[in-house]
Amino acid sequence: MGPPGAGKTTLAVSLEGLLRREIVSLDQGRAxxxxxxxxxxxxxDRWFEEGGARALHRYESRFEVRALGHELEHRPDALIDASGGVLLQKDPDNEQRLAACLLKAHSVILVLPYAHDIHRSQKEIERRLAVRAETDPGTAEWVQKGGRELLSDLVLVAHEYRSAVDHTFDPVSGRTYTKPSASTTPDHTLVTNCLRTIAAAETHFDSW
Structure with missing residues (x-):
């Protein structure tokens, strides 16, 4: 989990090689x-054309959390690469659905650049999306139609969720912060060890 551009998919691919598990990306084939x-x-498309990035998020976020719950139910051993907007839920029912998803997942990893500094997180993710927008017209249009302002809310809520997840992975430093009360099941321990392996092997986290 994490804001757009945080490095969720890159981490999922790295974990896939170590855990040998299927990746389910909620951003792929969303229709x-x-x-x-x-x-x-x-x-x-109509929500986006008429109201920009915020309106699109209001429409899609309700489906993102339902899709997350569905995949957790039917593919409990998969690596789920959640969408960038799923943590920001305005509807109380969907907030409860999200909380239930976090409890159901074996290990929840929040990917967050500069995890201890919200202002640096914001600047770093803005930088990453600006780079992506240079070659991706869809990202460029999203940024231009209110995406940058929405991003502030997405980064803020990601920081608020740090205490609710099992691990927070900082792709800038390569550090992992594990919640003291996190599960000690074999699956959780395996994920912890894999994150340490990735951090020890990767020397160019700033390219994520």
Missing amino acids: IRYRRFGYTAARA
Whole structure:
């Protein structure tokens, strides 16, 4: 989990090689993945055209949390690469759904650059998205239509969730912060050891 551009997918790929588990990316094929919950791509496009990034998030976030719950139920051993907006839920029912997902997951990893400094987190993720926007027209349009302002809220809520997740991984320093009360199950311990292995081997976290 984490804001857009934090490095979630890069970490998931690294973990995939160590854990030998399937990656499920909630951002890929969302029109099909969310359809069972009532999502339509045409409606999402209309929300974005009429209201920009915030309106699109209001529409999509309800489906993101439902899709997360569905994958946790049906693929409990998969590596789930959650969408960048799932942590920001405005509806109380969806906030409860998200809380239930965090409890159900074996290990929850928050990917957050400069995890102890919200202002540096904001600047770093803005920088990463600006780089992505240079070659990705979709990202460029999202930033131009209110994405940068929405990003502030997404970074803020990610910092607020640091105490609720099992691990916070900082892709800038390569450090992992594990909650003292985190589970000590074999699966959790395996994930912890894998994060340490990635941190020890990776020397260019700033490119994530």
